[in-house]
Amino acid sequence: VVATQSSVSSGINAEYGEEMTIKLTYWSIRGLGEPIRHLLRYQNEEWVDNALPPTPASFREYAKMRDQEDMPFGNLPFIEDDGKKITQSITIMRHLGRKFGLYPSDPEELVMCEIVEQEIFDLRNRITAACYDRYAARGPNFPASEKGVFDHEHLRRNFLRRFKERIPKFEKTLTKAFLLGDKPVYVDFLLYEYLDQLKEFLPEAFENCANVLNYLSRFKELPNLKEWFESDEYKQGNYINAPHAYWNGKD
C-alpha cells in the first residue's frame, strides 16, 4: 500500500525509516514523472512522492538540490533509493523495473521492450517540443527572443501527421494483455502514461484504435493501480505539462 507525502521545505531531515523508502522528487504535474508514480503505486511497498508545486519558490528549492555533490547531472525527476540518487526518467524506470521483477530476461523480448521504450519516449518529447514556447522569457536573466515566433498550431499539425503514421504500429503490437504478454513490464508503465497523454493532446489519432484503447483500459484495472484510478485525486485531473505551457492538458 502506498504512503504519499509532499515535502514542504528542504529543511526536513530524513526521518527514521525514510532512508529505506524510495523517494521520488518531481514537479506535481504528470509530465515525465507519472510513469514512475504508476510503477511505485503498483508495488506493495511504501514510497514517498516529493511532488513540488511548479512555483518560483520550489524552483529555488530544486536548484539547491540540483547542485549538490551527490547529484549526478542534476535533473528532475530523480529518485533516492538505498542512499543513491538516480536521475533521468528512463534510467529510473529501468532501475525500478529490475528491482521489482518488471524487467524482461529473454533477449528478444528485451530488444522489443527497448525499441518501444525509445519510441514512446521520443513521442513524449515531441509533445514537449510542440507545447512549450522556446522563445518566451524564463525569468529576469533569460529574456525572450526578439525574432523567434512560436506557432503551436503548425507544430501540432506536423506532429499529428507523424503520429497518425506511428499509431498503427502500436495497434499492431498491442495484441496481448500487456506489451510482452500476460503481465506488465516496466515499459508498460511508460506506454500507458504517454499513450494516455497523447490521447489528450491528439484525440483524433486514436479513432479506430481498438487494441490501444483496450490496452489503456486494461492497465487501469491492474491491482493497486485500480484504486488510484478510482480515487478522487485522480478524477480531479492533473497537468500534463507545466501550467505555463501553451497546452498543458488541464486549463
Add this chain to the structure above:
Amino acid sequence: LSSGINAEYGGESIRHILRYQNEPWEEHTLTISTEGFTEWMQMRDADDMPFGNLPFIEDTDTGKKVTQSITVLRYLGRKFGLFPTDPAEIVHCEIVEQEIYDLRNKMTTAVYNPYNGFGPYPGSEIGKFDHEFLKGRFAQRVGERIPKFEKTLNKPFLLGDKPCYVDFLLYEILDQLKSFLPEKFEGSSNVLAYLKRFEELPNLKDWFQSDKYKEGNYINAPMAAWHGKK
C-alpha cells in the same frame, strides 16, 4: 555479421562500435531525394520493421531489425561484451546514456527549423525560427553539463580502463558539441583528454587517421541551420 543501414547523421556511434569490434558491416545510405524518400517509405512500412525509424540495423546473424540508435548501441553492446554487469555501473552508465539523449535532442531543437515546409506540406505562416537564440540557450545548458562530465571522466573511459557501449555515444556527442560550441570546452582537460584517448583505441585509430575521416562529414542534415560540415 551485421549489415548497417544508416542515413541519419546520428548513426556515427553505431559505426564507431562496429569499427572497434572489427565487425564487417554493409552500409546502405539513403539519399535525401524523392527516390531516397520513396525507398525509405517502403522499408519503413515493411512487416518486420518495428516502428520504422532511421538509423536501423539488420543483424544478419538473426535476421532481426533493430531501430532507435540507443537501442541499437545497447543491443550491440550486449552482443560484443561492451555492456556492464555490475548494477551500480549499469545505473551510472544509463544515467550518462540518457544525458546524451537529452543533449542530442536539444541540439536538434536548436538547429532544425520546424516551421519549414516539407514536400507537399506547407510551412508555418507565423512561426519564425531564431537559431542564434536557441543556440544561446543550448550553450547555457551545455556549460552547466560539461563540469559534470569533467568530474566523471577522471578515468580512461566512462567505467574504467576499457570502453563500454556508452563511450561510443559519449565520444560522438562530446565531439559534435565541441564543433558546435568550442568555447564551452576550453579548460576541460579531462574531457579533451578523453576525446583524444578514444581516437587512439585499436581499430578506431585507423579510422581517425583515414582520409575519409579527415574529409569531414555532416553532423546534422545539410538543411540544418548548423550542419557541422566544413
